[in-house]
Amino acid sequence: MDIRAIESRHTSGVYPKRDLVLVRGEGVYVWDEAGRRYLDATGGQGVALLGHNPLAVQAALREQMGRLMICPEIFYNDRRAQLLEALQDILPGSQSWRIFLCNSGAEAVEAAIKFARWRTGRAEIIAARRAFHGRTMGALSATWNPAYRQPFEPLVPGFRHIPFNDIGALEAAIGPQTAAVILEPVQGEGGVWPADPTFLQAARELCDRYGAALIFDEVQTGFGRTGRWFAAEHYGVLPDLIAMGKGMAGGFPIGAVAFLAEWGPLPAGAHGSTFGGNPMACAAALAVIETLRRERLIEGAAQRGAWFQERLRQIRSPMVREIRGIGLMIGVALRGRATPILRRMMEDGVLALPAGPDVVRFLPPLIIEPEHLEQIAAALERALIEAPLPVSRMTEGGEG
Numbered sequence: 001m002d003i004r005a006i007e008s009r010h011t012s013g014v015y016p017k018r019d020l021v022l023v024r025g026e027g028v029y030v031w032d033e034a035g036r037r038y039l040d041a042t043g044g045q046g047v048a049l050l051g052h053n054p055l056a057v058q059a060a061l062r063e064q065m066g067r068l069m070i071c072p073e074i075f076y077n078d079r080r081a082q083l084l085e086a087l088q089d090i091l092p093g094s095q096s097w098r099i100f101l102c103n104s105g106a107e108a109v110e111a112a113i114k115f116a117r118w119r120t121g122r123a124e125i126i127a128a129r130r131a132f133h134g135r136t137m138g139a140l141s142a143t144w145n146p147a148y149r150q151p152f153e154p155l156v157p158g159f160r161h162i163p164f165n166d167i168g169a170l171e172a173a174i175g176p177q178t179a180a181v182i183l184e185p186v187q188g189e190g191g192v193w194p195a196d197p198t199f200l201q202a203a204r205e206l207c208d209r210y211g212a213a214l215i216f217d218e219v220q221t222g223f224g225r226t227g228r229w230f231a232a233e234h235y236g237v238l239p240d241l242i243a244m245g246k247g248m249a250g251g252f253p254i255g256a257v258a259f260l261a262e263w264g265p266l267p268a269g270a271h272g273s274t275f276g277g278n279p280m281a282c283a284a285a286l287a288v289i290e291t292l293r294r295e296r297l298i299e300g301a302a303q304r305g306a307w308f309q310e311r312l313r314q315i316r317s318p319m320v321r322e323i324r325g326i327g328l329m330i331g332v333a334l335r336g337r338a339t340p341i342l343r344r345m346m347e348d349g350v351l352a353l354p355a356g357p358d359v360v361r362f363l364p365p366l367i368i369e370p371e372h373l374e375q376i377a378a379a380l381e382r383a384l385i386e387a388p389l390p391v392s393r394m395t396e397g398g399e400g
């Protein structure tokens, strides 16, 4: 069976593909059809917080599958109730939250935008340049990359983009017409750019001044990725809404948006999703939260991430412009294109992601051990040494 040919013939074509057929995974590793093993520093786009096929998630899904797979939110459910309580414990701040469960990051962003408009009765949303919030029409309207947006215009009206980390620009854009400011505390897809603490603090103050909602998109940064449950904790800034997704259920599709409980419940019928809050996803997410806690993986992510960044800084190559990131969300900004480096690393048995044209991004499982991180760093080092020297410096910015 020629898997590549069959997929290529029938698929939509929207994904740039790597020349690799994956058929099995376990822990930090995946295997191709020929039985070759790869260290997975893509973590399935940052989803595999507990690695591939984590036993705790397998067990939770198997148990739930045998009891109840389908339960839309028009009914109550034991697993869902447990997950909502568990989320209260891990969400930042001391106040409580209300939570809408859905099935992906983009859906969580869509819900956050709708809830902010409902709450404020206003339409305008301010997002940041280089922001990535997903590909559905509302989330895409908040996403910045013109290549993702332009073919699908007109998008949802009312969105504007200001430079990230630019307090003056935010101050100039925000006003009594602003429904929400949406920000990734660490921009992921746009090139791994952590926010300046003063920027997020100013965003909080400005939202308070004008009665706008502050939305943090923690789809990529949430659930321990940055060494805290949520990246907001690094900044001591509490948003009004938090969008979640990616690793939340350890590989099972899920998304969620939390909003401050003091808002009170939304009107019944205001929003919904057939699969939202389904017991399978809830069981998987509960297993993820329990495992992250029991195995102290979030503290581990902070320590290992710091060690890994130190190790990456020892790489002496004129190709490296900057190392950025927090915890196990790390970008290596290059003077040159990321793709050839990623291809060379793959030949060496290490999978990593791009973030824009010139950033190599690592989103490894939080269970990763120091020797694996050493292997990733060594593969990057080899790829950079072999890379042809850049002819000229690429233009600023990592957006892709």
Ligand SMILES: *Cc1c(COP(=O)(O)O)cnc(C)c1O
Pocket (backbone or CB within 6 Å): 104, 105, 106, 107, 109, 132, 133, 134, 135, 184, 188, 189, 217, 218, 219, 220, 221, 245, 246
């Ligand atoms: C991946 C991502 C999304 C979109 O999530 P999907 O599950 O792909 O819809 C939104 N925001 C951020 C910050 C992301 O990293």
